[in-house]
Amino acid sequence: MNGANFVVHALKQHNISQVFGYPGGAIMPLYDALYDGGVDHLLCRHEQGAIMAAIGYARSTGKVGVCIATSGPGATNLITGLADAMMDSIPIVAITGQVASHLIGTDAFQEIDVLGLSLACTKHSFMVQSADQLGPIIEQAFELASSGRPGPVLIDIPKDIQLGDALNFSPIHATKTPNTINKVAINSAREMIENAKKPLLYIGGGVGMAQAVEPLRQFIKKSKIPSVCTLKGIGAVKHSSPYFMGMVGMHGSKASNFAIQECDLLIAIGARFDDRVTGKLDEFAPHAKVIHLDIDAAEIDKLRTVELAMTDDLKQILPLLETTTSIGEWQKHILKMKVDFANRYDHPGDAIYAPAMLRQLAEMQPRDTVICTDVGQHQMWVAQHMFVDRPENHISSSGLGTMGFGIPAAVGAQVARPDDTVIAVSGDGSFMMNVQELGTIKRKKLPVKILLIDNQRLGMVRQWQKLFFDGRYSETILTDNPDFVTLASAFDIPGETIATKSQLQGALSRLLDSKGAYLLHVSISEEENVWPLVPPGAPNDKMMESL
Amino acid sequence: MKSLLIIQGDNSPELLERLLRVVRHRGFAVQNLNAEISKNGQALHLTLTVCSERKISLLTKQLEKIFGITKVATLSQEARVKVSA
Ligand SMILES: Cc1ncc(C[n+]2csc(CCOP(=O)(O)OP(=O)(O)O)c2C)c(N)n1
Numbered sequence: 094m095n096g097a098n099f100v101v102h103a104l105k106q107h108n109i110s111q112v113f114g115y116p117g118g119a120i121m122p123l124y125d126a127l128y129d130g131g132v133d134h135l136l137c138r139h140e141q142g143a144i145m146a147a148i149g150y151a152r153s154t155g156k157v158g159v160c161i162a163t164s165g166p167g168a169t170n171l172i173t174g175l176a177d178a179m180m181d182s183i184p185i186v187a188i189t190g191q192v193a194s195h196l197i198g199t200d201a202f203q204e205i206d207v208l209g210l211s212l213a214c215t216k217h218s219f220m221v222q223s224a225d226q227l228g229p230i231i232e233q234a235f236e237l238a239s240s241g242r243p244g245p246v247l248i249d250i251p252k253d254i255q256l257g258d259a260l261n262f263s264p265i266h267a268t269k270t271p272n273t274i275n276k277v278a279i280n281s282a283r284e285m286i287e288n289a290k291k292p293l294l295y296i297g298g299g300v301g302m303a304q305a306v307e308p309l310r311q312f313i314k315k316s317k318i319p320s321v322c323t324l325k326g327i328g329a330v331k332h333s334s335p336y337f338m339g340m341v342g343m344h345g346s347k348a349s350n351f352a353i354q355e356c357d358l359l360i361a362i363g364a365r366f367d368d369r370v371t372g373k374l375d376e377f378a379p380h381a382k383v384i385h386l387d388i389d390a391a392e393i394d395k396l397r398t399v400e401l402a403m404t405d406d407l408k409q410i411l412p413l414l415e416t417t418t419s420i421g422e423w424q425k426h427i428l429k430m431k432v433d434f435a436n437r438y439d440h441p442g443d444a445i446y447a448p449a450m451l452r453q454l455a456e457m458q459p460r461d462t463v464i465c466t467d468v469g470q471h472q473m474w475v476a477q478h479m480f481v482d483r484p485e486n487h488i489s490s491s492g493l494g495t496m497g498f499g500i501p502a503a504v505g506a507q508v509a510r511p512d513d514t515v516i517a518v519s520g521d522g523s524f525m526m527n528v529q530e531l532g533t534i535k536r537k538k539l540p541v542k543i544l545l546i547d548n549q550r551l552g553m554v555r556q557w558q559k560l561f562f563d564g565r566y567s568e569t570i571l572t573d574n575p576d577f578v579t580l581a582s583a584f585d586i587p588g589e590t591i592a593t594k595s596q597l598q599g600a601l602s603r604l605l606d607s608k609g610a611y612l613l614h615v616s617i618s619e620e621e622n623v624w625p626l627v628p629p630g631a632p633n634d635k636m637m638e639s640l
Numbered sequence: 641m642k643s644l645l646i647i648q649g650d651n652s653p654e655l656l657e658r659l660l661r662v663v664r665h666r667g668f669a670v671q672n673l674n675a676e677i678s679k680n681g682q683a684l685h686l687t688l689t690v691c692s693e694r695k696i697s698l699l700t701k702q703l704e705k706i707f708g709i710t711k712v713a714t715l716s717q718e719a720r721v722k723v724s725a
Pocket residue numbers: 467468469470471472494495496497519520521522523524546548550551552553554
């Protein structure tokens with residue numbers, strides 16, 4: 094068996110049945126091994142598309158996503174995806190071909206120091222330097238990608254190692270002894286919870302990553318503590334949970350942002366006090382003691398100094414923290430805020446109001462629909478107005494905010510979950526950033542539904558230009574967009590354009606009922622903004638709500 | 641503030657590069673660095689003095705996460721003064 098065959102064999106041993114990638118010179122031996130190696134490979138039309146599809150695959154299933162690229166330009170095209178996975182803690186194993194060992198460091202054709210390039214955007218990067226390292230490195234890569242705080246791991250494999258003989262390797266699986274939980278800390282935390290008058294849960298993406306959704310829901314059921322979530326925490330708490338207020342932060346709900354500023358105990362669960370959440374950090378949750386639960390010790394006291402922290406597995410901790418509370422006044426206040434500040438969907442005129450449309454779509458979509466978004470205003474409207482009942486069903490580039498993420502992520506999610514409806518909600522700017530992936534949808538005949546919200550603008554940037562740059566619309570006007578429906582039809586994707594409210598119900602039904610892929614292109618006014626908005630440098634309770 | 645860090649790791653070619661990148665990115669400047677490979681060639685021993693406005697624990701926690709680093713210990717300048725006083 095040569096090195097390349099060994100890689101395919103090792104992938105199968107890790108239960109990887111699907112990979113995403115793009116071939117080229119230095120990875121040809123691996124592609125040869127994939128030809129009849131028994132692992133499905135989906136050819137994406139750009140390496141960035143391949144890694145984002147792997148991210149969509151990983152996020153929609155909780156499994157490790159695998160992508161493959163060649164050396165040089167193939168590898169550099171992965172970088173944005175690695176960074177995306179790094180910021181959102183997504184388990185990815187990226188395999189790149191490298192020029193033959195004796196050519197490394199000679200500026201050979203398509204040689205780039207991908208290990209050096211990747212250091213800032215991977216959890217770890219390996220370069221295989223001899224045949225005997227191949228087995229242990231692949232083993233470690235999968236372990237690292239998925240353990241602790243997950244993240245992307247890169248394996249760079251020189252061509253001679255792919256072609257040379259592989260050495261036998263049988264992994265020794267050490268049985269992990271579970272952490273012993275610090276009982277004193279648990280008791281202190283419970284005491285803090287029981288004594289708090291206004292406790293609040295601040296739920297992040299870590300809950301979903303730790304597969305701790307059920308224990309969290311049990312904890313909430315018992316304690317009835319109100320909650321808010323981050324962009325990546327969406328789906329962890331059931332949307333219908335009585336004291337859940339939705340997203341917090343820059344475009345968070347009013348109730349969430351006020352609750353944060355009022356609470357006397359903030360319990361951060363798998364969240365990291367990102368600046369988009371905290372607004373002005375010094376004034377974030379000013380009256381609160383903080384309990385921080387996160388697997389990554391480096392997150393503790395990084396931005397907010399906390400009273401108590403635990404870095405154990407959330408699945409272990411949350412059941413131990415279950416307790417009852419008597420916080421009737423606070424709960425009443427939360428319920429009142431939810432009513433007083435509820436989203437409103439009445440909007441004058443015939444033009445389509447995107448928040449109302451997304452709300453309508455959320456009501457119509459089948460159970461377990463996966464929503465993938467791009468980045469911009471439409472992304473925030475999805476977060477604010479759609480409802481999602483599992484973290485795996487809301488796939489949005491949160492930490493990096495990568496335009497071009499939505500379509501390839503939807504490709505990966507649809508491949509992973511062929512029986513579920515997958516909808517990519519995109520903007521006219523973002524859509525064009527990985528538009529070539531329509532070719533992947535066509536190739537695999539994926540039934541991805543695309544909802545393209547077209548304001549003929551780079552809307553989110555336009556909004557900031559309007560608010561903070563005197564309306565000087567520098568390079569954000571996209572009135573020269575292509576005809577999107579024609580563009581989609583070139584990839585055999587049917588579609589239609591709508592612009593008025595009366596067309597919505599029928600068009601959304603056609604989108605959802607379509608057997609194959611479908612593009613619903615929706616023209617909206619360029620003037621729409623995302624509200625509320627915590628302006629830069631302001632505390633969270635100083636929200637702008639209109640122009 | 642200055643801090644002295646004593647670090648041990650596996651002797652791999654890119655460990656130092658990885659470590660120095662984290663030091664810079666997290667807002668610390670290296671003022672002094674000594675690196676030695678252990679007699680058996682397996683381990684790398686480093687002592688470095690770093691300087692920053694930020695708390696040293698912000699850096700040490702990031703360094704501890706680096707795959708291949710086996711030990712990170714600090715001796716802040718202040719602590720050393722106290723010890724010797
Ligand atoms: C790769 C990348 N480049 C630039 C940006 C900056 N950016 C953030 S939102 C945005 C506009 C997005 O426009 P569009 O996709 O049309 O969505 P809209 O805001 O109009 O809903 C831009 C340019 C980004 N997030 N990602």
